[in-house]
Amino acid sequence: MPTLPIADFRGGRAATTRSVATGRRWLAPAAALPLIGALALLLRPTADDVPATIDLTQLAAAAAAAAPEASPLSVEVRVESNDTLDRIFRSVGIDHTTLSELRQLSDVRKALDVLRPGDIITLTHADGALLSLNRRISNTLTLSVARAGDGYAVDYIENPFEVEVGATRARIDSSLFAAGRAAGLGSETIMVLANEIFGWDIDFALDIRRGDEFAVVYQRKFQDGRYVRDGRVLAAEFVNQGRVHRAVWFESADGSVRGYFTPEGRGMRKAFLRAPLDFTRISSGFNPRRLHPISGRVRAHRGVDYAAPTGTPIWAAGDGRIQFAGRKGGYGNTVIIDHGRGVSTLYAHMSRFGRATRAGTRVAQGQVIGYVGSTGASTGPHLHYEYLVGGQHRNPATVTLPDTEVPAHLEAEFGAAAATALAQLRLTDRSDGPALASR
Numbered sequence: 001m002p003t004l005p006i007a008d009f010r011g012g013r014a015a016t017t018r019s020v021a022t023g024r025r026w027l028a029p030a031a032a033l034p035l036i037g038a039l040a041l042l043l044r045p046t047a048d049d050v051p052a053t054i055d056l057t058q059l060a061a062a063a064a065a066a067a068p069e070a071s072p073l074s075v076e077v078r079v080e081s082n083d084t085l086d087r088i089f090r091s092v093g094i095d096h097t098t099l100s101e102l103r104q105l106s107d108v109r110k111a112l113d114v115l116r117p118g119d120i121i122t123l124t125h126a127d128g129a130l131l132s133l134n135r136r137i138s139n140t141l142t143l144s145v146a147r148a149g150d151g152y153a154v155d156y157i158e159n160p161f162e163v164e165v166g167a168t169r170a171r172i173d174s175s176l177f178a179a180g181r182a183a184g185l186g187s188e189t190i191m192v193l194a195n196e197i198f199g200w201d202i203d204f205a206l207d208i209r210r211g212d213e214f215a216v217v218y219q220r221k222f223q224d225g226r227y228v229r230d231g232r233v234l235a236a237e238f239v240n241q242g243r244v245h246r247a248v249w250f251e252s253a254d255g256s257v258r259g260y261f262t263p264e265g266r267g268m269r270k271a272f273l274r275a276p277l278d279f280t281r282i283s284s285g286f287n288p289r290r291l292h293p294i295s296g297r298v299r300a301h302r303g304v305d306y307a308a309p310t311g312t313p314i315w316a317a318g319d320g321r322i323q324f325a326g327r328k329g330g331y332g333n334t335v336i337i338d339h340g341r342g343v344s345t346l347y348a349h350m351s352r353f354g355r356a357t358r359a360g361t362r363v364a365q366g367q368v369i370g371y372v373g374s375t376g377a378s379t380g381p382h383l384h385y386e387y388l389v390g391g392q393h394r395n396p397a398t399v400t401l402p403d404t405e406v407p408a409h410l411e412a413e414f415g416a417a418a419a420t421a422l423a424q425l426r427l428t429d430r431s432d433g434p435a436l437a438s439r
């Protein structure tokens with residue numbers, strides 16, 4: 001069992017469980033096989049655009065020593081679409097023979113030949129003689145080329161994320177977003193809670209109430225001591241109208257299982273989404289940072305109405321086959337999906353259908369089948385949603401998808417991981433206020 005930094009959590013400031021993981025894993029192959037490593041890193045899509053700090057002090061000092069009479073000039077170039085290194089070098093005024101010299105270094109050639117718009121390349125030169133070139137390859141790795149004697153020295157500078165585990169608990173007074181932001185969570189983390197962890201159990205469009213509570217154990221990523229962004233949510237709890245939902249992240253050592261599970265090992269993903277559209281688009285006032293007014297809920301008839309702007313995408317609540325797509329009296333533009341076993345879902349008043357929405361077509365959960373509108377007998381743009389079992393309206397069942405249970409042979413591994421995550425979650429449950437993750 002991993003040890004828990006209980007003291008830090010108790011202290012309420014929660015600088016905890018620090019580890020430097022991400023960059024190491026990448027650098028190992030990069031060191032062993034420089035070419036393949038560099039290529040793999042280049043082809044890796046950049047997840048976001050957090051600028052990395054490149055320390056040019058040493059390079060500048062080296063440059064000054066190498067060329068004492070010319071004062072070195074450092075230029076930062078942002079790559080435009082269709083830019084070539086040749087064009088960049090010419091625009092900066094670097095001697096054109098330098099590029100062919102660099103290209104003879106295979107490490108460099110691979111790392112420079114693929115340019116993406118938005119890439120930043122830092123060039124230091126003195127009177128057109130290149131002294132150094134720095135190119136950020138990923139969030140955690142920078143290619144550094146520096147003049148050394150008659151040639152160039154190539155180095156990959158690692159600047160890995162430092163990952164810290166934080167924990168926080170918050171009470172919803174105005175909205176999930178406001179509470180989450182006030183507790184220090186990034187917007188993406190709040191979205192993960194709603195769409196990737198609890199979206200099958202809680203209707204975030206209609207069922208959130210003042211006094212609901214949530215707790216999150218999650219990674220926070222730092223670089224050079226600066227917070228960069230949140231990482232993965234490791235455990236979470238949501239108390240919705242008094243009902244407690246808990247989830248833990250589990251990734252088995254063999255990589256065969258990864259996802260969110262209940263503490264008992266059942267997948268959080270269920271056969272049906274609670275709300276077949278993005279909750280941030282919902283509310284009469286259309287303000288995702290506001291609590292949805294209870295008046296927005298209308299259950300006078302056999303379905304649920306979600307007021308949302310025209311054009312809001314509507315998702316298939318579960319896997320199935322489209323049984324009907326067309327006009328249907330007062331329902332207007334309507335889609336009915338047959339999910340098998342007598343279960344069907346109905347979506348009405350659509351402004352238009354999804355591209356592949358045709359009777360007989362198979363659809364997957366979360367696929368866009370149409371867009372919110374006000375066709376048929378409707379007074380304003382909204383989605384009218386029905387969930388039917390044997391033709392009778394019901395609340396969406398919380399049937400777990402069959403393939404999302406932790407398999408028996410991984411139960412012990414899951415149990416240990418879940419115990420750790422749940423213990424961290426419990427530490428947020430203190431009477432004297434939330435344990436805020438901060439530094």
Ligand SMILES: [Zn+2]
Nearest residue numbers: 303304305384
């Ligand atoms: Zn309705």
